[in-house]
Amino acid sequence: MERAGFGNLLLKSRTELDLQNEAAVTAFFEKEQPEYVFLAAAKVGGILANSTQPVEFLTENLRIQNNVILGAHQGGARKLLFLGSSCIYPKFAPQPIHESSLLTGALEPTNEAYAIAKIAGITLCRSLAQEYGANFLSVMPTNLYGPNDNFDLKTSHVLPALIRKCHVASVTKSPSLELWGTGSPRREFLHADDLAEACVFLMENYDSPEIINIGVGEDISILELARLVQSVVGYEGEIVFDASKPDGTPRKLLDVSKLHGLGWRHRISLEKGITAVYQQADKGAWVSAIRV
Secondary structure, eight states, X not given: OTTXXXXXXXXXXXXXXXXXXXXXXXXXXXXXXOSEEEEOOXXXXXXXXXXXXXXXXXXXXXXXXXXXXXXXXXXXXSEEEEEOOGGGSOTTOOSSBOGGGTTSSOOOGGGHHHHHHHHHHHHHHHHHHHHHOOOEEEEEXXXXXXXXXXXXXXXXXXHHHHHHHHHHHHHTTOSEEEEESOSOOEXXXXXXXXXXXXXXXXXXXXXXXXXXXXXXXXXXXXXXXXXXHXXXXXXXXXXXXXXXXXXXXXXXXXXOHHHHHHTOOOOOOHHHHHHHHHHHSOHHHHHHHHHO
């Protein structure tokens, strides 16, 4: 935002403003009265975290969304952008996934609670637009990665987990690296900087309560991704898969024709993005953790 020339930014850390605290969020919007709101805050995680903490993923996200969206509306915000997730779509949605696929089939069980929370946020934004004329839009980003990512193996998503595991395996000279699933699921990955640019673009150029996808329009299998990360890291061992562990959704590629039609496309290639993330990461902490 600052690079785009916006200077009057209201940025609060989690310690400064607990978004699950309704009274605190209401007071913030009453005092600051921001014109434009980007709601990116959420409790997120990979298959393991989603599978073992469904109550937290549902309730915490509902609280955050309701407090911020309603607070922004009551505070007179001119526009709000709510970040949903590609997890909202049915497990077996036609590929690439068009925005019209929402609520046309069963969700992926491993992240159902998170998906339902996000669908509730979308519905709230649509309802405010319908009932009160609010200019609140919902965007559905694909899988994200970037600097300062979460590399905790218990809660991280697949790409940062892969980067960490490959690095540790390389440093410890492990002959093989075991990963969950079969390696066959296909995923799409968008760099966080590209997402930020897309969100600013849509805030300036899109005025509709109808959801819109944000992605790159290309996907890669988990096996291909693992080999790409292996190449970037320089790990020379063997990659093996534990097929007894869940794969998750077989494929999740977003139809981004709507976004492309508005004139926006991503800039950062997957290999370039992974290389930058790996170079910037605090890799020393990863190796220290396995020696404790």
